[in-house]
Amino acid sequence: MPIGDVAPEISIIVAAVLALLFAAFAPRRMQAGSALIALAGIAIAVALLLAQLGETRFTFSGTWALDGASLWARLMILISTAFCILLSPGWFRTDPRHGEYYTILLLGALGAMAMAGAGDLLQLVIAVLLSSVTGYTLAAWHRDWALSVEAGMKYFLMGALANALLITGVTLILGLLSSSEYADIATALKLGNGLSPLLFVGFALTITGVAFKLGAVPAHAWLPDVAEGAPVPSAAFLTVVPKIGAAIALARLVQLVPPEFLGLRPLIAVLAVATMTLGNLAALWQDDLRRLIGWSSVAQAGYLLMAITVLGLSPDALTALLVFVASYAIGNLTAFAVVAHLRGRTALNDYDGLAKRRPVAAAALVIAFLSLVGIPPTVGFLGKLTLFIATIDGGYTWLAVVAAANTVASLFYYARVMGRVYFGVPPENVAVMGRLSCSAMWIAAITVIVSSVLVETAIVAFGLSQLLPI
Amino acid sequence: MLTLAILIPMLGALALIILPSLSQSNARILAIGASTLSFLMLLIVWARFDTSVDAPAFQAFAEAAWIPSLGVAWRVGVDGMSLALSLMSGVLFIACISWPMENPERPRAYYAWFLFLESVSLGLFLVLDLLIFYVFFDLSLVGMFFLIGRWGHGDAERAALKFFIYTLAGSLAILLAIIGLVLSVDPITFDMRALIAAQPLAGMDLRGGLILLGFLVGFAVKAPLFPVHTWLPPAHVMAPGPVSAILAGVLLKMGTYGIVRIPFQMMRETFADYALPLAIVALASILWGAIVALGQTNLKRRIAYTSVNHMGYTVMGIAAAGALLTGAEGAREMALTGAVVEMVAHGLITGALFLIAGGFWARSETYDLNAFGGLANVAPRLTMAAVIAAFASLGLPGLAGFVAEVQIFVGTFAVFPWIAAIGLLGILITAALFLRLLQQLFFGDLPKDHEGFPDVSLREGTVLAALLALVVLIGIYPRWLLDLIGSATSAIIGG
Numbered sequence: 010m011p012i013g014d015v016a017p018e019i020s021i022i023v024a025a026v027l028a029l030l031f032a033a034f035a036p037r038r039m040q041a042g043s044a045l046i047a048l049a050g051i052a053i054a055v056a057l058l059l060a061q062l063g064e065t066r067f068t069f070s071g072t073w074a075l076d077g078a079s080l081w082a083r084l085m086i087l088i089s090t091a092f093c094i095l096l097s098p099g100w101f102r103t104d105p106r107h108g109e110y111y112t113i114l115l116l117g118a119l120g121a122m123a124m125a126g127a128g129d130l131l132q133l134v135i136a137v138l139l140s141s142v143t144g145y146t147l148a149a150w151h152r153d154w155a156l157s158v159e160a161g162m163k164y165f166l167m168g169a170l171a172n173a174l175l176i177t178g179v180t181l182i183l184g185l186l187s188s189s190e191y192a193d194i195a196t197a198l199k200l201g202n203g204l205s206p207l208l209f210v211g212f213a214l215t216i217t218g219v220a221f222k223l224g225a226v227p228a229h230a231w232l233p234d235v236a237e238g239a240p241v242p243s244a245a246f247l248t249v250v251p252k253i254g255a256a257i258a259l260a261r262l263v264q265l266v267p268p269e270f271l272g273l274r275p276l277i278a279v280l281a282v283a284t285m286t287l288g289n290l291a292a293l294w295q296d297d298l299r300r301l302i303g304w305s306s307v308a309q310a311g312y313l314l315m316a317i318t319v320l321g322l323s324p325d326a327l328t329a330l331l332v333f334v335a336s337y338a339i340g341n342l343t344a345f346a347v348v349a350h351l352r353g354r355t356a357l358n359d360y361d362g363l364a365k366r367r368p369v370a371a372a373a374l375v376i377a378f379l380s381l382v383g384i385p386p387t388v389g390f391l392g393k394l395t396l397f398i399a400t401i402d403g404g405y406t407w408l409a410v411v412a413a414a415n416t417v418a419s420l421f422y423y424a425r426v427m428g429r430v431y432f433g434v435p436p437e438n439v440a441v442m443g444r445l446s447c448s449a450m451w452i453a454a455i456t457v458i459v460s461s462v463l464v465e466t467a468i469v470a471f472g473l474s475q476l477l478p479i
Numbered sequence: 480m481l482t483l484a485i486l487i488p489m490l491g492a493l494a495l496i497i498l499p500s501l502s503q504s505n506a507r508i509l510a511i512g513a514s515t516l517s518f519l520m521l522l523i524v525w526a527r528f529d530t531s532v533d534a535p536a537f538q539a540f541a542e543a544a545w546i547p548s549l550g551v552a553w554r555v556g557v558d559g560m561s562l563a564l565s566l567m568s569g570v571l572f573i574a575c576i577s578w579p580m581e582n583p584e585r586p587r588a589y590y591a592w593f594l595f596l597e598s599v600s601l602g603l604f605l606v607l608d609l610l611i612f613y614v615f616f617d618l619s620l621v622g623m624f625f626l627i628g629r630w631g632h633g634d635a636e637r638a639a640l641k642f643f644i645y646t647l648a649g650s651l652a653i654l655l656a657i658i659g660l661v662l663s664v665d666p667i668t669f670d671m672r673a674l675i676a677a678q679p680l681a682g683m684d685l686r687g688g689l690i691l692l693g694f695l696v697g698f699a700v701k702a703p704l705f706p707v708h709t710w711l712p713p714a715h716v717m718a719p720g721p722v723s724a725i726l727a728g729v730l731l732k733m734g735t736y737g738i739v740r741i742p743f744q745m746m747r748e749t750f751a752d753y754a755l756p757l758a759i760v761a762l763a764s765i766l767w768g769a770i771v772a773l774g775q776t777n778l779k780r781r782i783a784y785t786s787v788n789h790m791g792y793t794v795m796g797i798a799a800a801g802a803l804l805t806g807a808e809g810a811r812e813m814a815l816t817g818a819v820v821e822m823v824a825h826g827l828i829t830g831a832l833f834l835i836a837g838g839f840w841a842r843s844e845t846y847d848l849n850a851f852g853g854l855a856n857v858a859p860r861l862t863m864a865a866v867i868a869a870f871a872s873l874g875l876p877g878l879a880g881f882v883a884e885v886q887i888f889v890g891t892f893a894v895f896p897w898i899a900a901i902g903l904l905g906i907l908i909t910a911a912l913f914l915r916l917l918q919q920l921f922f923g924d925l926p927k928d929h930e931g932f933p934d935v936s937l938r939e940g941t942v943l944a945a946l947l948a949l950v951v952l953i954g955i956y957p958r959w960l961l962d963l964i965g966s967a968t969s970a971i972i973g974g
Contacts, residue, residue, distance in 0.1 A: 384621060384647075385614035391546075394610070394654075398549075398667075401658050409658075413651040420647050421640070424624065428636045432628050465546045472548065 024050020032108020077474020175218020720837010814890025
């Protein structure tokens, strides 16, 4: 068994176990030590991951894909998780189960990593389940608080349904093509074997199951509730990390089917349109900032699906997908970092005049939102730019036009918040969390700007990556 | 040099944000200093600028790599057109920054946003890379959004939002068109010079038409042309005077400049095919702007609608100039030169008019024309400035507007005689509306509550005098400006 191929994942598991043991024995005031263990585990995993640079092959009998796409996605997952850990100690300071939180967080990250690397349908199912089970826990962490429990409950119900659909879909594909390995499925489909309406149904159900993790239509409804009710570090984690894994998993799944068969790409395009439109329309009149970010994150999943639509039609599709996912992660984490630093304040009214009391937080929020709209010089602009280029290049110009129209609509709600923050009458005092969350906010906001300058490196690196099976 | 001209105001803006304990007057001095320094850089470029026939099209060129894999780089350079426009913008920014704040609240942030806006506006005119052009185009919206929303009055937040959304819709149309354009060259590049030389869409009917439509819609929103001008009046009315002056004087020019630089120059054939519809839209703007302006009783709304009218002249000239691929070179060159002169003249004249309008608000908190009268008796210097600006705007010979309009109309007559003939009506109406405006404000009976109406202060007077002196200078002796602009337009028309 080439155990070294999953060394990064092993180091995450080890860190998760160590964090749990530490939390079980350490006194209450030292629970934050688990965060350090988790960060150390992530650092080691990142180092081990970078050692895999340049690999493009299947391992573990074809169930695990080592390629550029999964490498960069797993790197993004680890960095995003580390960022969420920075937000946590302040938030859970008084929580008696503080230390355990990091274990669940790491296992959630592991689920997302497994999605990105899955090279086999059954492996995909296990990855989605791991990511889901931990996700429910993270969302409902404050078990005495109704909103948090409600978020976890909705997430769970939605997830149970989506996972059932996923398993049904996987069963259909497995039955029709008599293999669950991606390499075999790709070979069969290239020859046009086993094509049938039932296979389309199988793929559609599987895609729905993954769309749940992505927060895309038709399994998106949990996202706004989680964004509103889950503890803010969990909300930041759940709106970003599983999406990164799911994006790669979905891309791999779609790539199995050649563009000329089954009409899978038009289906994804329709999902993209539905997702972005619904997300933006629902966000328009939100007066709860966290719900607003939740809906905007649904809309962003719609944009992301554009890159998956043109996979195999435009040579830049994978690069665009990776750049966009990275830019979305940076923008969304920045927004949640601000919310966390402001102790999770959520009613839109409470953001009136924030700029006069907390100028840095206000600026960071505006930068995050400008990035999510895609206004230069933020990284979000480059994400959208590469996305639009790939989409138009792949022959889906109408989809790019719809996305542009959606971007205009989205500006309405983002700018409404920016307007309140800068033009409103400020409250007496705005409480903030602490030094750690403040520096996390700074780091994130600066990253939004700086990464747009350094984007060339990313484009070159992502451009060299491949998505198995080829 | 050009990079410095863009960078200096940006650094000034950063300095204003970072230095916490700056008083209002020091903040203003810093802002004036930064904008003057940036203007000096432009003057140096102008002094070295070669207007002879065989000079290179773009001068003072500089380049630095940014995203080579997408063909994007920091490229700056000027021709006569962009140099003239950036010089005008430089002057107008110094003027508007020197003008007293209408609502002296948070001065550091106010001047910082102004410098930011100056940096991106100059950047837009000076860059030769389509993507960075788009970056500056979008950033100008952000700057304007905050300036209107924060320092405006009345329902400023709503006006700012409307402005932001409308113009972002336009700019996204431009972004899609840009992508369509650059994808048709191989390897992909955003270099304007390469795209102008390549004419990548020649012979592509439908695709070229759609891309052209994207550009024209986007720039028409910004210009603005009828029927996508409706964001303009509320934005102007709610904005403080100096911000209105920049909005009308500089930001509107981005639309017309963009039309010339991108669709006109980079896709000649397609542009020529659709020049007639564009000219008709321009005609509609001329008439609509003039007629609606006539019906306004709000001082700022009236001036705002004359902008729609004036930008209509400009676009009509541009459409006439691009209507043919060969033939009538002289007339087309004249129309294009007129259009560019109109951009410069409109910037200075309307800038001055909006500053005057801002003065009215600062003194009486109303723009209602009926509330005033007989001000010539108490404010003779204000009257004098307003009369010159209004006459210049309606196109009186000897002032800058005339130089522009006469060339536009003469040039257009050779290409689209009917449109030019109907367009002349616009000039008549504008003349009527400005004369009525002057009459209502300055002549007749002085209402009781305006007996103590203060005349322009020394600072306001100096700013207005400088702007209007330029207007008169261009009107009487336009040679220097025409040489500069002509060097660009003859190259553009000649291909």
